[in-house]
Amino acid sequence: MSKHVAVVGAGIAGIEAASILNAMGHSITLIEKNEILGGHINHWHQLFPNRRQGRDLLEKLYEKMDDSIQVQYGKEITSIKPFSGKFIVTAADGWVTNADAVLMATGFDLFDAHKKEEYGYGIYDHVITSADLEEIFIQGEGLNPRLGKDPQRIGFIHCVGSRDEKAGNIYCSKVCCITAVKQAIEIKELYPSVEVYCFYMDLRMFGRHYEELYQEAQEKHNIQFIRGRLSEASENKQGGVVVKVEDTLLGKPLKLTLDLLVLMSGMVAPVAVTNMRDKLGLAKVDDGFLKPVDPHTQANLSELPGFFMAGTATGPKTITDTLTDARSAALEIDRFLKEII
Amino acid sequence: MQDSASRFGYFVSPDRQIDFDRNNHEVASKVAAAEPGLNWCISCGTCAATCTAAKFTDFSLRRIILQVKRGELKGLAREAQKCMLCGKCQLVCPRGISTRNLILQINRVLQSENL
Numbered sequence: 001m002s003k004h005v006a007v008v009g010a011g012i013a014g015i016e017a018a019s020i021l022n023a024m025g026h027s028i029t030l031i032e033k034n035e036i037l038g039g040h041i042n043h044w045h046q047l048f049p050n051r052r053q054g055r056d057l058l059e060k061l062y063e064k065m066d067d068s069i070q071v072q073y074g075k076e077i078t079s080i081k082p083f084s085g086k087f088i089v090t091a092a093d094g095w096v097t098n099a100d101a102v103l104m105a106t107g108f109d110l111f112d113a114h115k116k117e118e119y120g121y122g123i124y125d126h127v128i129t130s131a132d133l134e135e136i137f138i139q140g141e142g143l144n145p146r147l148g149k150d151p152q153r154i155g156f157i158h159c160v161g162s163r164d165e166k167a168g169n170i171y172c173s174k175v176c177c178i179t180a181v182k183q184a185i186e187i188k189e190l191y192p193s194v195e196v197y198c199f200y201m202d203l204r205m206f207g208r209h210y211e212e213l214y215q216e217a218q219e220k221h222n223i224q225f226i227r228g229r230l231s232e233a234s235e236n237k238q239g240g241v242v243v244k245v246e247d248t249l250l251g252k253p254l255k256l257t258l259d260l261l262v263l264m265s266g267m268v269a270p271v272a273v274t275n276m277r278d279k280l281g282l283a284k285v286d287d288g289f290l291k292p293v294d295p296h297t298q299a300n301l302s303e304l305p306g307f308f309m310a311g312t313a314t315g316p317k318t319i320t321d322t323l324t325d326a327r328s329a330a331l332e333i334d335r336f337l338k339e340i341i
Numbered sequence: 342m343q344d345s346a347s348r349f350g351y352f353v354s355p356d357r358q359i360d361f362d363r364n365n366h367e368v369a370s371k372v373a374a375a376e377p378g379l380n381w382c383i384s385c386g387t388c389a390a391t392c393t394a395a396k397f398t399d400f401s402l403r404r405i406i407l408q409v410k411r412g413e414l415k416g417l418a419r420e421a422q423k424c425m426l427c428g429k430c431q432l433v434c435p436r437g438i439s440t441r442n443l444i445l446q447i448n449r450v451l452q453s454e455n456l
């Protein structure tokens with residue numbers, strides 16, 4: 001008899017793991033809280049480092065999905081309980097399923113930029129987040145509807161809600177440096193004469209071809225990188241956003257006025273998942289993410305046999321890393337299910 | 342002295358802030374047009390680490406490049422002339438910038454703008 005796996009979250013990690021486990025002959029229920037598959041990628045116009053469309057990636061993943069995977073939409077999981085070698089998985093609307101194994105592919109939430117009040121999100125009209133900018137790219141109408149004119153100067157603020165004790169998150173969100181570079185280039189392609197500034201603490205171009213994209217941003221698009229963290233933003237009479245940083249490489253405070261400020265919102269652990277972790281008595285990390293038993297060799301395993309995790313549920317990851325992690329989780333789950341026969 | 346006395350020992354500190362909106366960005370765009378390497382610099386400081394002029398004075402090619410990019414031009418023409426064009430920096434720059442040409446162009450533009 002085939003074993004049943006409940007995959008919680010139908011973002012890219014959940015979809016990838018579900019496809020593989022299904023192909024291995026297990027019976028899969030893919031549980032999604034929204035009404036559509038694909039998670040955050042639905043709202044991402046282009047992906048780094050090769051600028052492919054977010055849509056395109058999702059379609060690739062959907063192609064691999066077999067119809068025998070049961071998908072449950074609109075199910076927000078509120079409780080997962082171990083019960084005589086199985087798990088009882090319950091949703092907010094009362095829906096219940098039993099599973100031999102659970103995969104937490106629960107992903108991340110975007111940091112709520114309102115919390116960095118001094119940056120003016122939700123207060124000044126011309127302060128938006130990186131996610132808002134992707135939405136603007138998807139709409140395809142450019143920035144003019146928002147600004148009422150062609151922009152002349154745009155600034156990107158790195159590490160918003162990441163690497164920040166004040167925001168409660170000391171970790172690096174990993175994807176926002178390269179996303180800022182990608183978005184800056186997209187802006188330059190849309191408005192070639194616009195001046196673009198990236199304000200950073202450290203530039204983390206660790207991935208394959210990230211450094212090349214950074215170099216392209218400098219060489220081909222004249223995007224300027226200023227090392228300094230934003231202290232505060234304010235609005236001038238004309239609706240421009242005045243930012244103050246220290247240009248730490250020159251050792252002097254710097255002030256400039258922008259037409260649009262883009263905040264690179266980081267990743268945070270979804271509160272509901274952190275609560276579930278604590279209710280199950282699983283190991284805690286110094287943040288809300290799930291903690292694997294061993295960060296190198298058992299990155300998808302918890303202390304609870306049968307309870308697995310993949311993707312950004314365990315912390316910020318790129319798409320490439322998320323998909324690799326999902327496949328490795330599928331292998332671990334397959335091994336576990338064979339052992340319990 | 343007298344001035345200082347009439348101020349009871351107080352004085353006004355000059356504003357150190359880089360006023361990017363008001364600063365001169367013409368020089369940067371002229372230099373970049375002649376030597377695009379201006380925009381590739383990552384401020385790593387390898388040039389200044391190897392530079393003989395930097396060893397004995399506070400001359401720094403890294404800082405000069407950054408000052409041009411920020412439009413912080415006060416005193417820069419004099420500073421930039423301290424370079425001896427020996428080319429050691431060019432051997433070490435990780436971004437492959439033609440640093441000698443860059444400093445030549447910085448000097449040329451600063452002089453032609455009478456700065």
Ligand code: SF4
Pocket residue numbers: 158159160162163171172173174175176177178202203204264266
């Ligand atoms: S990836 Fe870059 S912007 Fe994002 S948190 Fe890390 S250092 Fe900051």
Ligand code: SF4
Pocket residue numbers: 388391392393394395402423424425426427428429430431440441444
């Ligand atoms: S060329 Fe000028 S800046 Fe470069 S090492 Fe020689 S003196 Fe220093």
Ligand code: SF4
Pocket residue numbers: 381382383384385386387388389402403406433434435436437438440
């Ligand atoms: S060595 Fe090259 S990249 Fe580094 S600071 Fe000097 S000019 Fe810039």
